Amino acid sequence: MNKTIITKLKRAFTLYDDLLEFIPEKYLTQKIQNTPSNPLGHQLWCVVGARHSYTKALKAGAWQGFDCPLKTEETAFSKAVSEKLKTTADDLLDFLENNEEYLLDILLDLYEHEIQHHGQIIRYLYAFKLGVPESWKKRYNLD
Template sequence: MRDMVLQHLRERFQSLNDIVETLDPALFNSHLEVSKNKTVGEHMWCIVGARESYANALSVGDWAGFTCSLSSTENWGDVQAALVSSEAAFESALSQVGEWTPERESLLMYLLEHETTHEAQLIRHLYGLEQTLPESVKWA
């Protein structure tokens, strides 16, 4: 099951990378005319922070709080670099896990849920902005 969760996580990582790579940078600060919505950049901040935070949690074996290194959600290059570095941080933490405890297994599932939720929100947001999505995006 862990291998399947990891496969799905990596697919979500790639999907979000594809979305960002094809997105007009001017849309990073766009809002929809609905309540309680985030900009594309704000979604990316949360995604990067979750990847970094779950990587840390995997390293220590339990949730250790949320932090995010992404300081600017407005710059396409910064966001793209942070997506890549947060994915690398996750893979590094994964490679150093000595013992797979139930807590670590649960952390993987929570990260998959988080990635999938934000991917769906971004898809809806971008459709609301009348944007097309890459063919590689599974849910689009």
């Protein structure tokens, strides 16, 4: 079962990579108009922070608090966001590959968080009228 979750996490991680290749960088600072919203880049800040924080929790065996290695001012830059998404994913996957014993609940919480942000980001893509990356269309059966 754990291998299945790791496979699903890897797929979720790849979708974020595809997203950053797809959207013009200027949209990272944009909010959805006429609805409570933060900038799209702040959604990705939360994803980076969660990956980092859940990895710390897995290593410690319990939640250690939220911490994000991506500064909020860096969320406007695709390269900075992409690099932090990659390093936090690599750190997590490296830990999982080298440790048989870890708390499944923590890993499931991270997966849930990743997917929840997918749903939020889809709202941004539609609101900005950007279209949707092909991988997201395929994964979520979107037009």
